[in-house]
Amino acid sequence: MTTTTQAQDEFLRQADPYRRELTAHCYRMLGSIHDAEDLVQETYLRAWRSYHTFEGRSSLRSWLYRIATNVCLTALEGRGRRPLPSGLGTASADPEAPLTERPEVPWLEPAPDAMTGASHADPAQIVTSRESVRLALIAALQHLPPRQRAVLILRDVLKWRAAEVAELLDVSTAAVNSMLQRARAQLATVAPAEDEVAEPATRHQRDLLRRYVEAFERYDVKAIVSLFTADAVWEMPPFPTWYQGPDDIGRLISAQCPAQRPGDLRLLPVEANGRPAFAMYLRQDGVYHAFAINVVTLTSAGVKHGTMFFDRSLFPLFGMPDTLPLAA
Structure with a gap:
């Protein structure tokens, strides 16, 4: 040698x-x-x-x-x-207004x-x-x-x-x-301190995450909305807009989400930035395609913040495949 x-x-x-x-x-x-x-x-x-x-x-x-x-x-x-969109200094947006991507912005990544x-x-x-x-x-x-x-x-x-x-x-x-x-x-x-941010270790928090997954996979907007805190924030880079409050988040999902019926979305747990997260897949053409990495912040009152990262290049970093079979 x-x-x-x-x-x-x-x-x-x-x-x-x-x-x-x-x-x-x-x-x-x-x-x-x-x-x-x-x-x-x-x-x-x-x-x-x-x-x-x-x-x-x-x-x-x-x-x-x-x-x-x-x-x-x-x-x-x-x-x-x-x-992140919420850090651009703009007000929360109309959830039913058209969405426009800003791919040229170097967005924060999870x-x-x-x-x-x-x-x-x-x-x-x-x-x-x-x-x-x-x-x-x-x-x-x-x-x-x-x-x-x-x-x-x-x-x-x-x-x-x-x-x-x-x-x-x-x-x-x-x-x-x-x-x-x-x-x-x-x-x-x-960056004001996050008050009462809960780790998903208690039975209550695990149950909250379970219901979060089930609500999205059933595409039950009413159930999704019920899980958010009154001041919850939702954002989705590369879209530069952000939304606040359960009602607006619900309207956004109803108006803009490409899912239309139960089973269109599949959520698999991952971990990002010390918070619970999900690799979200969208059903298209007979398979589930990589859709977004969703990072959530929990408090004792519910989901306080949700960020959807529509960057499929992130999936391999989380050890997640590009597609899933419908039976998976």
């Missing part, structure tokens, strides 16, 4: 355990799980090329985060933020828990991971300038010391503290 091969094997053995958390880090920075995958690959390529210079003055984990953060900052140069580490076995880490990748937070982070975004993630999520962040960004500790203060203030205006 050559020395180069030995070094490569040694690098991969030590670095591979950090792949999921680095994916989560790049996802927080970019708001795109596709981009995050690409940038983690770039991080590992750069790290491998310069591994011979790694002297161990910091941990390998910290070194990889430094590379990943710089890769992300470079990627963000000249880019705008990735929004992230499978399996790719970001939010589904691993340590209960304490699960809570931290889930909260740090929830959709509302990722959407809010997109409002911050890239360097402020990096500072807030490194300090408040990863718990780096201000001096470590200052060294990474080549600025003073005072500058880091100033950026962190501004980032926290901005975040508070665009």
Whole structure:
């Protein structure tokens, strides 16, 4: 075995355990799980090329985060933020008005828990991971300038010391503290804390999700509406409009959903952004076709937020097929 091969094997053995958390880090920075995958690959390529210079003055984990953060900052140069429709500053829309797609907008994407580490076995880490990748937070982070975004993630999520962040960004500790203060203030205006967000672990929450699935699969709009809270929000990128309140959500489904009768929709559970989610399929031409990834936020009162991501390229990332047979 050559020395180069030995070094490569040694690098991969030590670095591979950090792949999921680095994916989560790049996802927080970019708001795109596709981009995050690409940038983690770039991080590992750069790290491998310069591994011979790694002297161990910091941990390998910290070194990889430094590379990943710089890769992300470079990627963000000249880019705008990735929004959700509800973050565009528009009012809730008329649910019966025509829908117009905006595919040119780089919309925020959901992230499978399996790719970001939010589904691993340590209960304490699960809570931290889930909260740090929830959709509302990722959407809010997109409002911050890239360097402020990096500072807030490194300090408040990863718990780096201000001096470590200052060294990474080549600025003073005072500058880091100033950026962190501004980032926290901005975040508070665009991402208010989610009150009473429930994990789907109790019998009540599991029953709520079961009824949610059954209502959609029966195409029972009245039953669907009954599951939403009074202030529930529904949005559907790449459509730039959003809707608030059970009545408007019900009108939207009745007027715009291509499903027409029971059995037209099939929902299979997945996990995204630390929240329950479903891979939704639509019956067409004798099979179920990939339709949307639906991420839901639950409270003790019901479904508070639903986001439909009409991007079929997400299905493979969730381990879901493009089609299902009708008998599946």
